[in-house]
Amino acid sequence: MDFTPSNTIITIVAFGLLYLALNKWAFGPLFGIMEKRRQLILDQMNTAESSRKQAEASMAEQKAELEQARKEAYAILEQARTTSTKQADEIVQSAKNEANRLKDDALKDIESEKNKAISALRSEVGGISVKIASKIIEKQVDEKSQEQLVGQYLKEVGSK
Amino acid sequence: MHLFPIVNFMGFDFDLAAIFAILVSCVITFVVARLAVRNLSVDNPSKMQNFMEWVTEFIHSTIASSMPVHKVRPYLALGMTLIMFIFISNLLGLPFLVVTDAHHPIAWLGITQEYLDSHGGSAHIAWWKSPTADLAVTSGLALVVFVLVHFLGLKTNRKHYLKHYLHPYPVFLPVNIIETFAKPLTLSLRLFANIYAGEVLISTILMMGFGGIPFMIAWQGFSIFVGAIQAFLFTVLTMVYISQATVHEEHEEH
Numbered sequence: 001m002d003f004t005p006s007n008t009i010i011t012i013v014a015f016g017l018l019y020l021a022l023n024k025w026a027f028g029p030l031f032g033i034m035e036k037r038r039q040l041i042l043d044q045m046n047t048a049e050s051s052r053k054q055a056e057a058s059m060a061e062q063k064a065e066l067e068q069a070r071k072e073a074y075a076i077l078e079q080a081r082t083t084s085t086k087q088a089d090e091i092v093q094s095a096k097n098e099a100n101r102l103k104d105d106a107l108k109d110i111e112s113e114k115n116k117a118i119s120a121l122r123s124e125v126g127g128i129s130v131k132i133a134s135k136i137i138e139k140q141v142d143e144k145s146q147e148q149l150v151g152q153y154l155k156e157v158g159s160k
Numbered sequence: 161m162h163l164f165p166i167v168n169f170m171g172f173d174f175d176l177a178a179i180f181a182i183l184v185s186c187v188i189t190f191v192v193a194r195l196a197v198r199n200l201s202v203d204n205p206s207k208m209q210n211f212m213e214w215v216t217e218f219i220h221s222t223i224a225s226s227m228p229v230h231k232v233r234p235y236l237a238l239g240m241t242l243i244m245f246i247f248i249s250n251l252l253g254l255p256f257l258v259v260t261d262a263h264h265p266i267a268w269l270g271i272t273q274e275y276l277d278s279h280g281g282s283a284h285i286a287w288w289k290s291p292t293a294d295l296a297v298t299s300g301l302a303l304v305v306f307v308l309v310h311f312l313g314l315k316t317n318r319k320h321y322l323k324h325y326l327h328p329y330p331v332f333l334p335v336n337i338i339e340t341f342a343k344p345l346t347l348s349l350r351l352f353a354n355i356y357a358g359e360v361l362i363s364t365i366l367m368m369g370f371g372g373i374p375f376m377i378a379w380q381g382f383s384i385f386v387g388a389i390q391a392f393l394f395t396v397l398t399m400v401y402i403s404q405a406t407v408h409e410e411h412e413e414h
Binding site for chain 2: 036
């Protein structure tokens, strides 16, 4: 086995050239791509993180809004319930009032009709009495006819 | 053993097989890397791109095990070039061997009449081998690492780098200097010896003829494993050396 010094020199030169060539045309681009991918993954992770936060925030917001809507619905329901109760009470009350009023009216009517009838009867009786008196005065002949007459008129009155 | 075609050109010896192997390794490494980064995509990587990214991640974590993670980035390309080049180089010698027989002296290949005479009238010339099965090549790689380590040490961490030669006491200076030179030496020898031994054993098994096929299968498999381990080891040790020279940790103070 000989030692050929020229091989050493050639190796050094060849290795140096190979290193430069690989660095320029092979490893440089490769490292660049790997670095770019690292950056890409970093970016994507950051994006994922931020969108996760955003999603959480909007989730919380929606939850709050849902809670709000629920409260409002409950309030509306409660209000409707009180309103309807009140209305029912009012209706019942007004119906009662109406009924009372009608009853009072009817009673008043009855009273006034009665009074009217009484007063009509009175005036009738008065008229009849006057007629009886005039007839009595007209005739005044005898006891007999008088008695007959009174009886007759009383009968008339009774029949009326 | 095989002879390698060594040419003398302008007063220097050139090992054609090694040069050829280095070039082929470089080309394969480059083509593989280029294929992997064709149609790069951020969100829809191809299979090759996935593979290359896996290699990158692997080297990254390997380097990160020897130095703080934020200092890894500048050495990532170096680590990947090292491991890919060495791994492909290690595998290069495994699949086949190109041998030509020369029966006459060929002056420009350095085959002389004496050599032919001493080898029974013919010379086997191997045109193909792992570049890393040549000590000169692995020393070249180790030299690159050596220069890089000390350059980076001086540039980024001068005070502590220089101080470490006198660590723990000035008396240890010679030991530290020996260690400094032993590092690249072991680095190159380890890689060379592993791959060279593998190729020697392959040639030896080839001599067994057809009976050697089961051994060949087993050894080829093991050689792939060894090649991967050695490439990994070379890369890791390089990074550890760089880390030792450049990274100053606080707890070393006391």
